[in-house]
Amino acid sequence: MHHVEPIEWKPEGVVILDQLRLPGEVVYHTYTDYRHVARAIKDMIIRGAPAIGVAAAMGAALGAQHSKAETLDELRAEFAVITDTLAKTRPTAVDLFWAIKRFRRRFDELAHDAAPSSDPAAEIANIKAALIAEALLVHEERRAADRAIGKFGAELMPHTGRVMTQCNAGALATGGIGTALGVIRMAVDSGRTIEVLVPETRPYLQGARLTAWELHQDGIPLTLITDNMVGHFLRTGGVGAVVVGADRIAANGDTANKIGTYGISVLARENNVPFYVAAPISTLDLSLATGDAIPIEERSSHEVTHIAGVHIAPDVHAAHPAFDVTPNRYITAIITERGVAKPPYTETLRALAPSHH
Amino acid sequence: MHHVEPIEWKPEGVVILDQLRLPGEVVYHTYTDYRHVARAIKDMIIRGAPAIGVAAAMGAALGAQHSKAETLDELRAEFAVITDTLAKTRPTAVDLFWAIKRFRRRFDELAHDAAPSSDPAAEIANIKAALIAEALLVHEERRAADRAIGKFGAELMPHTGRVMTQCNAGALATGGIGTALGVIRMAVDSGRTIEVLVPETRPYLQGARLTAWELHQDGIPLTLITDNMVGHFLRTGGVGAVVVGADRIAANGDTANKIGTYGISVLARENNVPFYVAAPISTLDLSLATGDAIPIEERSSHEVTHIAGVHIAPDVHAAHPAFDVTPNRYITAIITERGVAKPPYTETLRALAPSHH
Numbered sequence: 001m002h003h004v005e006p007i008e009w010k011p012e013g014v015v016i017l018d019q020l021r022l023p024g025e026v027v028y029h030t031y032t033d034y035r036h037v038a039r040a041i042k043d044m045i046i047r048g049a050p051a052i053g054v055a056a057a058m059g060a061a062l063g064a065q066h067s068k069a070e071t072l073d074e075l076r077a078e079f080a081v082i083t084d085t086l087a088k089t090r091p092t093a094v095d096l097f098w099a100i101k102r103f104r105r106r107f108d109e110l111a112h113d114a115a116p117s118s119d120p121a122a123e124i125a126n127i128k129a130a131l132i133a134e135a136l137l138v139h140e141e142r143r144a145a146d147r148a149i150g151k152f153g154a155e156l157m158p159h160t161g162r163v164m165t166q167c168n169a170g171a172l173a174t175g176g177i178g179t180a181l182g183v184i185r186m187a188v189d190s191g192r193t194i195e196v197l198v199p200e201t202r203p204y205l206q207g208a209r210l211t212a213w214e215l216h217q218d219g220i221p222l223t224l225i226t227d228n229m230v231g232h233f234l235r236t237g238g239v240g241a242v243v244v245g246a247d248r249i250a251a252n253g254d255t256a257n258k259i260g261t262y263g264i265s266v267l268a269r270e271n272n273v274p275f276y277v278a279a280p281i282s283t284l285d286l287s288l289a290t291g292d293a294i295p296i297e298e299r300s301s302h303e304v305t306h307i308a309g310v311h312i313a314p315d316v317h318a319a320h321p322a323f324d325v326t327p328n329r330y331i332t333a334i335i336t337e338r339g340v341a342k343p344p345y346t347e348t349l350r351a352l353a354p355s356h357h
Numbered sequence: 358m359h360h361v362e363p364i365e366w367k368p369e370g371v372v373i374l375d376q377l378r379l380p381g382e383v384v385y386h387t388y389t390d391y392r393h394v395a396r397a398i399k400d401m402i403i404r405g406a407p408a409i410g411v412a413a414a415m416g417a418a419l420g421a422q423h424s425k426a427e428t429l430d431e432l433r434a435e436f437a438v439i440t441d442t443l444a445k446t447r448p449t450a451v452d453l454f455w456a457i458k459r460f461r462r463r464f465d466e467l468a469h470d471a472a473p474s475s476d477p478a479a480e481i482a483n484i485k486a487a488l489i490a491e492a493l494l495v496h497e498e499r500r501a502a503d504r505a506i507g508k509f510g511a512e513l514m515p516h517t518g519r520v521m522t523q524c525n526a527g528a529l530a531t532g533g534i535g536t537a538l539g540v541i542r543m544a545v546d547s548g549r550t551i552e553v554l555v556p557e558t559r560p561y562l563q564g565a566r567l568t569a570w571e572l573h574q575d576g577i578p579l580t581l582i583t584d585n586m587v588g589h590f591l592r593t594g595g596v597g598a599v600v601v602g603a604d605r606i607a608a609n610g611d612t613a614n615k616i617g618t619y620g621i622s623v624l625a626r627e628n629n630v631p632f633y634v635a636a637p638i639s640t641l642d643l644s645l646a647t648g649d650a651i652p653i654e655e656r657s658s659h660e661v662t663h664i665a666g667v668h669i670a671p672d673v674h675a676a677h678p679a680f681d682v683t684p685n686r687y688i689t690a691i692i693t694e695r696g697v698a699k700p701p702y703t704e705t706l707r708a709l710a711p712s713h714h
């Protein structure tokens with residue numbers, strides 16, 4: 001199963017595919033400064049909760065790698081700035097904070113384990129190497145998680161018919177085969193005959209630009225629709241399932257995902273179409289009891305009033321919440337790499353979560 | 358209450374504002390050939406069910422006016438071609454067929470009433486003048502209907518707060534003050550403090566380009582949103598009512614309107630927000646028992662894969678149903694110029710319909 005790589009760690013730096021320029025141009029940037037990785041996350045050159053987690057991990061490793069610190073204390077102070085900078089890029093996707101927390105913990109372990117040494121340079125080199133290894137491990141874990149999610153989720157897909165998704169929860173969003181698109185890919189690989197309904201997902205058009213592109217490259221049949229066609233197709237279009245990704249899942253299963261997901265979930269339930277969330281366990285935020293506490297990123301209104309650089313509206317006020325929250329009652333099941341959670345989510349999600357979560 | 362005129366009958370021809378070029382450019386076309394009026398309807402240079410009715414009426418009058426027919430029989434044959442051409446432009450908006458039916462009936466009356474005369478030229482001139490008068494009457498009736506709809510509907514609007522609409526059911530869509538926007542305008546005029554939530558309405562962006570423009574010109578506060586933000590704002594945005602127009606209303610109240618309307622109606626009901634349809638009685642099609650029989654126009658997929666001339670998606674299949682059907686159970690009330698219909702619509706709409714309908 002070949003698919004595009006949104007991010008890779010290479011000897012020359014962190015290589016990120018510019019998702020703002022797809023599908024027109026396939027452009028890779030090589031970053032050697034962690035601040036540029038942070039900027040790439042903020043500007044959505046890389047996006048999708050799991051891929052943001054990978055980018056934050058690689059950004060943290062990259063920042064440490066290029067540090068000029070000569071003592072452990074200097075490196076510790078610098079690493080705090082690096083991880084703070086990466087944390088201030090986007091507020092909703094919890095994978096970002098999960099990756100940063102993991103890297104801070106890993107740094108503390110490494111610093112703590114470092115034997116008091118007469119060679120601080122060697123000590124620092126060891127820590128840098130270990131942080132790079134950790135970033136590669138995060139990336140590999142994402143890939144493995146996608147495959148496991150895909151395997152569990154494929155069983156829930158219709159044997160034949162249409163499946164709707166939202167935004168892009170594909171390879172471009174995770175660094176693996178994708179979460180929602182991983183489920184669809186594994187279902188197709190296992191012989192199911194699926195056509196994907198792809199809402200374009202304004203304002204960034206991740207559906208039209210990214211999901212349509214990924215599926216088209218894989219030869220999976222698709223129909224592109226505008227976001228306001230979702231209801232019409234759920235009512236009359238023979239849709240057998242909806243599967244979407246997630247940016248943050250609260251302890252009770254309430255799920256923040258790309259703006260529009262809540263609407264799809266309500267319209268799916270109204271038309272008796274099962275609605276699945278596919279996401280790695282790292283997307284689970286057990287510190288939040290419900291979705292009401294999930295911070296929703298408000299982005300620039302310029303992104304609403306302009307499309308592809310063209311001003312499409314008069315000079316008026318525009319809102320741009322980048323995410324919405326789908327209450328748990330609209331979610332048929334949550335597909336993770338550790339298994340499929342069904343209601344009541346407060347119990348089933350906690351049972352799937354790792355003990356150190 | 359000043360507002361833009363989408364269409365006007367002038368001595369030099371039918372003047373139509375090019376709605377495809379708004380809001381960037383305000384361009385008027387003057388048509389002297391009814392076939393160009395038909396083309397303007399088909400290409401959506403003029404759109405909105407009531408305005409399409411006015412355009413069809415003026416197109417029919419224009420075609421007759423410029424006829425070279427020398428006998429009544431010649432004119433009758435030519436008028437049949439004219440009205441056929443106008444009828445083949447767009448399938449969903451019933452106002453088009455209502456106007457054409459009305460003009461055919463009016464022609465028959467005029468031809469029947471014409472005294473056998475030794476002066477067929479005078480007879481033909483009389484018929485032409487009467488058809489022009491009929492077109493002006495249709496236009497004036499639209500204006501009066503909008504004012505009456507606005508008056509009835511204003512009472513249903515919140516005294517303060519947000520109102521959501523869809524697409525453009527404004528002056529540009531009717532030739533009057535608008536249906537849905539007429540309701541909002543009259544509510545604001547009567548002292549209510551309303552902010553309008555305007556979904557952009559892909560693929561043609563009538564919300565962003567037309568509704569935002571009309572409201573901005575009137576100084577009515579608005580917030581532009583993408584179509585996939587509808588659910589989020591109905592759930593969390595303090596919306597007191599939704600009011601939309603209609604392209605065709607079946608005998609049971611099922612309503613065809615711009616794609617996305619069905620989704621809004623479901624999300625409104627789910628969040629206990631009243632959902633109103635505002636439309637003239639000419640939009641009512643008592644010949645159809647339910648909305649299942651309403652023909653839904655499928656437009657070019659090019660309109661989905663391109664925005665403002667920019668190709669936004671890879672070369673994939675795209676669907677473009679231009680309308681959807683909202684089942685009557687999601688509609689709180691239907692506001693017409695003859696009064697407000699509430700469920701059960703099969704009874705209440707029939708009671709409002711003119712006896713000759």
